[in-house]
Amino acid sequence: MKNITITAARLKKEAIILLVCFFAAVGLNIYAISKYKTDWSELISQLPIVLGITFLIYFLVLLFRLVFLGITKLIQRN
Amino acid sequence: MLDEFSDLDGIIIATPLHEHVHITIDFLNAGIHVFCEKSMARTIEDAKQMVDTSVQTGRILQIGQQRLFNPVYLDALERIRQGEIGQLTQVRAFWHRNNDWRRPIPGPELERKINWRMYREYSGGLMTELATYQIQVANWFIDQVPTQVVGSGSICFWKDGREVYDQVALVYDNPNGVKCIYDSMIANKHYGLEEQIMGNLGTIEPEANRIYSENPPPAPGIRQLVYNIESGIFDVIPIGGATWLPEVAGTDPGKMIKSYDNNDTYLQLVGFTKAIKTGKHYPNLLREGFHATVAALLGLQAMDTNAVVSWPAEYVMKKE
Numbered sequence: 001m002k003n004i005t006i007t008a009a010r011l012k013k014e015a016i017i018l019l020v021c022f023f024a025a026v027g028l029n030i031y032a033i034s035k036y037k038t039d040w041s042e043l044i045s046q047l048p049i050v051l052g053i054t055f056l057i058y059f060l061v062l063l064f065r066l067v068f069l070g071i072t073k074l075i076q077r078n
Numbered sequence: 079m080l081d082e083f084s085d086l087d088g089i090i091i092a093t094p095l096h097e098h099v100h101i102t103i104d105f106l107n108a109g110i111h112v113f114c115e116k117s118m119a120r121t122i123e124d125a126k127q128m129v130d131t132s133v134q135t136g137r138i139l140q141i142g143q144q145r146l147f148n149p150v151y152l153d154a155l156e157r158i159r160q161g162e163i164g165q166l167t168q169v170r171a172f173w174h175r176n177n178d179w180r181r182p183i184p185g186p187e188l189e190r191k192i193n194w195r196m197y198r199e200y201s202g203g204l205m206t207e208l209a210t211y212q213i214q215v216a217n218w219f220i221d222q223v224p225t226q227v228v229g230s231g232s233i234c235f236w237k238d239g240r241e242v243y244d245q246v247a248l249v250y251d252n253p254n255g256v257k258c259i260y261d262s263m264i265a266n267k268h269y270g271l272e273e274q275i276m277g278n279l280g281t282i283e284p285e286a287n288r289i290y291s292e293n294p295p296p297a298p299g300i301r302q303l304v305y306n307i308e309s310g311i312f313d314v315i316p317i318g319g320a321t322w323l324p325e326v327a328g329t330d331p332g333k334m335i336k337s338y339d340n341n342d343t344y345l346q347l348v349g350f351t352k353a354i355k356t357g358k359h360y361p362n363l364l365r366e367g368f369h370a371t372v373a374a375l376l377g378l379q380a381m382d383t384n385a386v387v388s389w390p391a392e393y394v395m396k397k398e
Binding site for chain 1: 296298299300301302303304
């Protein structure tokens with residue numbers, strides 16, 4: 001059985017990507033508050049939804065990265 | 079005759095309706111405070127006599143309109159007074175059950191004694207047994223004495239020899255134009271019971287312990303954004319469409335009026351004992367009970383005669 005080792009560098013990279021996703025979700029929330037003229041307290045009160053969007057973006061990016069990695073590997077093999 | 083009760087401070091009368099008047103008057107005259115179940119009496123004259131005796135003897139007469147002690151109703155009333163639902167425009171109240179209202183009897187000779195609610199001699203049916211609770215709430219919240227009532231009643235489903243209506247529908251007019259629309263029946267319970275207190279800015283449903291706004295706050299911005307994105311992706315673009323949308327009931331879930339465990343029956347009895355201890359009745363409490371009984375019996379009269387029945391001036395109790 002093959003051991004999979006997750007390095008500290010890999011963890012750091014994923015944490016940074018997650019953080020970027022979080023800031024993107026917060027940015028979306030700010031955009032929504034200003035667009036629909038709702039209360040700025042939603043920056044705090046809507047954090048659960050913002051976190052949900054964070055993970056959604058993260059997994060979309062992960063999907064994109066996996067597809068990109070797969071294509072790259074295919075090109076390299078050929 | 080009442081000497082054996084002379085050491086009592088107060089009594090509770092929970093007998094069939096037609097018995098209330100003479101028991102109440104006897105005990106009040108004996109100097110004993112009385113808590114009497116609603117409705118007050120089978121006739122308006124009897125109810126008036128009970129009020130007069132209470133005033134003359136200075137003894138407390140409290141009627142079992144427990145919603146007057148219910149914290150949810152008290153809070154709802156305060157919200158109405160504060161203008162939270164705007165100008166009061168209509169009260170719609172209903173009480174629906176689905177049973178024959180009968181109790182088992184050991185023999186036919188006890189039919190009228192046990193099932194006294196079925197017979198006009200002893201009871202006003204739905205009006206005196208159920209409507210008094212809710213019409214009291216309507217009068218209390220509208221803060222007016224109705225001027226007149228129209229109504230219609232029938233024995234629609236339970237055609238089992240009963241004399242009282244099993245379905246009633248009434249409209250009470252008030253001097254300020256607010257109407258109380260009331261109905262009750264015992265052949266469908268889907269909608270249960272409620273008093274819907276409607277204003278131009280909101281609605282209160284105290285039985286459900288909810289208050290609703292006519293203009294509920296918009297959903298949070300992020301939810302609106304997500305919803306719009308979803309709609310943009312998944313919604314079908316209509317080619318032509320409805321030119322008119324039906325005004326379906328609001329979907330606002332509303333807010334709780336007040337956190338409370340339902341024990342207003344207990345609270346009203348605590349209130350009665352407190353009143354006995356202090357020797358002072360609660361202002362306007364008897365007025366509420368009396369007006370509820372008058373309203374119910376005038377409603378019954380309106381249905382029986384198929385006429386508009388005005389509220390006689392001699393049956394208006396002044397506010398304390």
